[in-house]
Amino acid sequence: MSFEAFNLHPTLNAALKAHGYTSPTPIQVQAIPKVMEGRDVLGLAQTGTGKTAAFALPILHRLSSGPRGHVRALVVAPTRELAEQIKESFDVLGRGTGIRAATVYGGVSMHQQIQALHGRCEIVVACPGRLIDHMEQGHFKSAGVEVLVLDEADQMFDMGFLPSIRKILAKIPKSRQTLLFSATMPEALRGLAHECLTNPVTVQVNHDVALTTVTHALYPVVEHLKTPLLLALLQKIDSESVLVFTRTKHRAKRIAEKVKEAGHSSTSLQGNLSQNKRKAALDSFREGKVHVLVATDIAARGIDVSQISHVINYDITDTPEAYVHRIGRTGRAAKTGDAYTLVTTVDDAMIRTIERKLGKSIERRTLEGFDYRSAPAAPHGHHHTGPRPPQKQHTPAGAHRPAGVPVPGRPARKFWRTRRRPR
Numbered sequence: 038m039s040f041e042a043f044n045l046h047p048t049l050n051a052a053l054k055a056h057g058y059t060s061p062t063p064i065q066v067q068a069i070p071k072v073m074e075g076r077d078v079l080g081l082a083q084t085g086t087g088k089t090a091a092f093a094l095p096i097l098h099r100l101s102s103g104p105r106g107h108v109r110a111l112v113v114a115p116t117r118e119l120a121e122q123i124k125e126s127f128d129v130l131g132r133g134t135g136i137r138a139a140t141v142y143g144g145v146s147m148h149q150q151i152q153a154l155h156g157r158c159e160i161v162v163a164c165p166g167r168l169i170d171h172m173e174q175g176h177f178k179s180a181g182v183e184v185l186v187l188d189e190a191d192q193m194f195d196m197g198f199l200p201s202i203r204k205i206l207a208k209i210p211k212s213r214q215t216l217l218f219s220a221t222m223p224e225a226l227r228g229l230a231h232e233c234l235t236n237p238v239t240v241q242v243n244h245d246v247a248l249t250t251v252t253h254a255l256y257p258v259v260e261h262l263k264t265p266l267l268l269a270l271l272q273k274i275d276s277e278s279v280l281v282f283t284r285t286k287h288r289a290k291r292i293a294e295k296v297k298e299a300g301h302s303s304t305s306l307q308g309n310l311s312q313n314k315r316k317a318a319l320d321s322f323r324e325g326k327v328h329v330l331v332a333t334d335i336a337a338r339g340i341d342v343s344q345i346s347h348v349i350n351y352d353i354t355d356t357p358e359a360y361v362h363r364i365g366r367t368g369r370a371a372k373t374g375d376a377y378t379l380v381t382t383v384d385d386a387m388i389r390t391i392e393r394k395l396g397k398s399i400e401r402r403t404l405e406g407f408d409y410r411s412a413p414a415a416p417h418g419h420h421h422t423g424p425r426p427p428q429k430q431h432t433p434a435g436a437h438r439p440a441g442v443p444v445p446g447r448p449a450r451k452f453w454r455t456r457r458r459p460r
Contacts (some may be wrong), residue, residue: 043069046096046101048133053188055130060296062087067240069095070423072216077234080218081241082417083365088218089126090185096160097131099184105135106157108178108417110365112186112204113163115193117312118144118319124162125190136160141177144312153177165193165201170428172208178208187233192334220365221358251364251376253399255388262378262409264292267351270377271329274347278322281331282363284352293331294349306332334359340381350378353387 040061061069064082071078082088096110100367103109116119116308120140127138139153141163147170154161154176171177185206187193193202196451198256215233221228230237233302254448258266271279283289286307294306304318304327321327334354353359364376378399380388392398403409 038066040063040094041071046098046134046232048101049094049097049130052130052132053130053328058090058242063242064088064240065091066096067242068092071238071240072096072148072214073098075214077214077341078218079230079234079237079239080216081220081222082218083220083242083361086242088188089123090130092132092188092218093123093126095252097127097134100133100136100159104181104411105159107181108154108159108161108244109164110160110184110186111182111209112160112169112188113165113193113195113202114188116189117144117162117164117339118306118315119189119360120162120164121316124160127160127162128365141171142312144241147171147176154178163422165198165205169201169204172205182209182213185209185233186215186216186218187216189230190217191221191223191226192231194223199229202229203232220362221295221356223356223358232373237418253364253395254375254377254402255380255399255418256377256402256404257380258409260381260383263351263381264295266404266407267292267349268296270349270398271296271299272349273404275323275345277328278345279329279347279349279369280345281329281335281351283331286333289333293329296329296331300331302327302330303331306330331341334363346374347375348374348387350376352393353378353380353384355387357387357391360391361394403429 038060040058045053052454064080064086068078068080068091072092078092080088080091080150082091090114103170112120112123114123115318117140118429120142123136124140127136131138137158138149138160139156139157139158139162141150141161141436143164143166147167150167154171163171168177172179189204193199215228215235217234221310256266256270267281281292283292285306286309289305289307290309295301296303306315306318306320306322311320318327318330322330331351332366348364350360352361360378364374388399
């Protein structure tokens, strides 16, 4: 099947050919005709399957005719990186149509965004918080919105954006087309889908099944040897593009520094960075200037890098759906990839849950030449090398201690004479 079968606007077909897009992906085959019919759509597919084009192409087709100069399509995304990625897709696919897109998110000046919103753009790609700011200040005019897209809806739910989404839904026309796309579909998200979608058609392509182009492996290790094992794996991999996932932004920063100290070009992508630094980190990774990117789940939602060869989970995920989503960052575009997860005994329950979801066991591996017998880290308070604290002194049984003399190691007690008040 080719894109011509969708009867898209000729300019869109020309843009697709110019960029080498010949055959639609399964999610695009299912979603594009339904979106072009004007139906509300619930789209479920893992990352790397072409969800963005599945809604971008029919939106561009719709906006190619009709009025220009005001916002007609609104896309809401959880992170700044993802917003920029979606906007770039609209720019690439819509080249030659004259349709303009703008991004709106926090962490940068509002002034440029206000200018863009007043600059007669037809598509706005926004993060929830900053979008509400512009709505409340009157910069974003929502009366003309015909299509609303909630992308990576599961992540927005996890990040606590549900109240903001409800505010946005209340401020845009009810007579609209709504598209909700997500990599996973937790039960809690079904309520939001019921609220915002009208008689939707569901399209899904193995959204909870790991890509067959990815090889999985678990590397059991004790907690304090995780970082040495990661560095040893990176030495063995000799890859140009490795994405390492950690649970927290502080750990992402620390691990990236350790990787850099070990001689690898590395950087981190996490919430404490300014927007300019986040963009620079992602661009460096995309362009191959940095070979190892250490990121949190939230920050990594905007990563669209097809040549990632390895994903390493420094920390295991909290859900099996998140595991599938993480490893989907490699093995994309029909390429092969490897997903390694460093696990401890604490992770046994989640491993069993992930294996049930995958329908198979994951291979356990050990790294040849790695010393798994390194001495464990000293527990807190043991192997004390400083001056020993003063030892508590005990009064022998039966000995009398004069009143008012404090016991060594205890604070002196104060005795207060009290007087009963007359009633």
